[in-house]
Amino acid sequence: MNINQNPIILNVDNLHASIQDTEILKGINLTVRSGEIHAIMGLNGSGKSTFAKVLAGHPDYHVTQGSIQYEQQDLLELSAEERAQAGVFLAFQYPIEIPGVANSQFLRLAYNTVQAKRGKEELDPLEFDDFVREKMKLLEMKPDFLDRSVNEGFSGGEKKRNEILQMALLEPKLGILDETDSGLDIDALKIVAKGVNHLHNTGNAIILITHYQRLLDHIVPDFVHVMEAGRIIKTGGKELALELETHGYDWIHNDQKRAAGAST
Amino acid sequence: MSETMANDYLDCLLNALPADSWNSGAQDRLDWLRRLRNEAIDQAGRLRFPTVKDEEWRFTDVSPLAKLPYKPAQKTSALRLSDIQPFCIAESAHRLVFVDGFFSPDLSRLSKDNQFIIGNLAAPTLTKTPLAEAHLGQHVQFRDNFFAALNTAFLQDGALIVLPENCAVSAPIHLLFIATQEQTTQYPRCLLIGERNSQATVIEDYVALGANAYITNSVAEFSLADNAQINHIRVQRESGSAFHLASSAVALEQDSQYRSVSITLGALISRFNLDVEFNAQAAECTIDGLAMIAGRQLADTHTRIDHAKPHCTSHQQHKCIVDDSSHAVFNGKIIVRPHAQRTNSSQSSRNLLLSGKAQIDTKPQLEIFADDVKCAHGATVGQLDNEEIFYLKSRGLNELIARNLLTYAFGAEVLDRIPVPSLKHTLEQAILNKTTQNS
Ligand SMILES: Nc1ncnc2c1ncn2[C@@H]1O[C@H](COP(=O)(O)OP(=O)(O)O)[C@@H](O)[C@H]1O
Ligand SMILES: [Mg+2]
Secondary structure (H helix, E strand, O other): OOOOOOOOOEEEEEEEEEOEEEEEEEEEEEEOOOOOEEEEEEOOOHHHHHHHHHHHHOEEEEEEEEEEEEOOOHHOOOOOOHHHOOOOOEEEEOOOOOOEEEHHHHHHHHHHHHHHHHHOOOOOOOHHHHHHHHHHHOOOOOOHHHHHOOOOOOOOHHHHHHHHHHHHHEEEEEEEOOOOOOOOOOOHHHHHHOOOOOOOHOEEEEEEOOOOHHHHHOOOOOOEEEEEEEEEEEEEEHHHHHHHHHHOOOHOOOOOOOOHHOOO | OHHHHHHHHHHHHOOOOOOOOOOOOOHHHHHHHHHHHHHHHHHHHHHHOOOOHHHHHOOOHOOOOOOOOOOOOOOOOOOHHHHHHHHOOOOEEEEEEOOOOOOOOOOOOOOOOOOOOOEEOOOOOOOOOOHHHOOOOOOOOHHHOOHHHHHHHHOOOEEEEEOOOOEOOOOOOOEEEEEOOEEEEEEEEEEEOOOOOEEEEEEEEEEEEEEOOEEEEEEEEEOOOOOOEEEEEEEEEOOOOOOEEEEEEEEEOOEEHHHEEEEOOOOEEEEEEEEEOOOOOOOOEEEEEEEEEEEEEEEEEEEEEEEEOOOOOOEEEEEEEOOOOOEEEEEEEEEOOOOOOOOOEEEEEEEEEOOOEEEEEEEEEEEEEOOOOEEEEEEEEOOOOHHHHHHHHHHOOOOHHHHHHHHHHHHHHHHHOOOOOHHHHHHHHHHHHHHHHHH
């Protein structure tokens, strides 16, 4: 585990969130500093995607308690688009298909909107085309993909690469990757990992939600958190993921029992 | 409306029939035309003005039409080319312009070396064409269509296109109908005759100068001989106060292919009837439609595809986008006659409701009497998808832009089928602007 005194990008304090009156998140605490990579692991249904969507501002989820500070702002005060403009980016576990909207059109619109909000230069279609093709090379994407509708008919791997491409264009301060590795073969996984590592620097931070150690072989986390029933029940360094891989999630419970037993 | 009112309406109209060139003088060669018009006058008298009690007009109340004194339009002082410039289509080398229903040679553009016939139906040389007699009024069902009967009764100027055998016209043909007068009725008419192996793209385009209230009552007849291939783009962008009543009839011979895209954006009340008749085997049609309306607009599309012969294919996709208190109606009838084996037919009606007060009535009607057929159909009514909106917002787009983009995308699938890039672009912009205004 690193000792990092970089500025705090995200501070989540006792976060509770519900959907349709069902509480899913039950008191999450998490501090992320710039330059850090955090992995969040946990069984299906433990609330990882819910946490990611609450960070991104999905309107169906209601925060009932706690707070989220993002770069000295109250994140909960910002709408989803304001969060994106301020540098929060969620790579979706299930990217949405939007028939009828060309990928190139969508990417340019998103890019220019965010650039304008950040007081930076917008690109015309030709300039943008050069720019996006450069980024696509990094992710080894076929050029024809720009002409297709957003995610429509994309394979699982293509959709995930498209998410990372969007991340590359929008240059977030806080990238949240929700199971970006699921459904990728090992080659695609390496390409995606290379892309993410390329985007990561000391000025930003990444939260990786994953089930599998194999992603963490390629993107090495500073912290690993284990989520269960809407809480982070254990935090450790990168070796925690290896222990989980070897012993399974039950091991944590036994481990906690042992710890509890030892302290009495 | 009462029957007396309806008959008064007709009397009032018929009294107004102008003494035009076709009625005056002893032009024996035009006997057939006089007969046709007289028959249409009789039929219009026999058929009542439709009311919501008629099954075919259940959702579409046209009584506001009869309340206003819409007299036939008069020939007006000439428009200038600059007036119609915004409606011109870059790719089209051939353009016929009709102002309030009257042919305007000055605004039209016809290249001299034509391999095909194009011009005003009422021009003596064209009316003489035996083909005109053989086809005019022979495809549209004016015997059970009040408004088509009226159009035929008032028949004067119109667009005539005859494509001889093996003639392929590469540049699109633009038929531009411009309404300029308040409280009048115009009666546009189109007749296209495509002979064996002919090919063309025809744009039938209804526009207005200003925001006048008027009636367009139009009829188009398309006859495709063996292996003819016709693209037909129909654009209804009338003024928002107008009434638009239109019928298209398409007759298909063996191996012919008819592809149409019909876009409905304008008019306060509009009704479009499209009838496709398969008269021989192995013909194909693709008919797509998009209606995008708002405010208090009503747009009604009734289509009827008659698989009267075996081995024909029809594909239909109809989409409606309704906002505010607008109301869209779609009735898509597909008939497969008993001997029309190996018919392949698909129909999809998809509808997007942008407001809680908007209304959609969609009714696919399949009447299948043959057993060896493939027929698929479906209808959906939905709203914008919240997950799609969130996805776009999570990439920085604001709510309004996200909604506009998704609305546009819904319609784009139909616009994409327009094979004339500049027109497609113009309509894309029109739809984007319409979305922006409505939001
Ligand atoms: N729309 C919803 N309504 C009710 N419960 C939901 C809804 N979405 C997710 N949940 C529940 O929330 C819990 C957490 O789900 P999720 O955040 O997707 O978990 P994870 O990503 O860790 O697999 C699950 O028990 C799931 O059933
Ligand atoms: Mg999940």
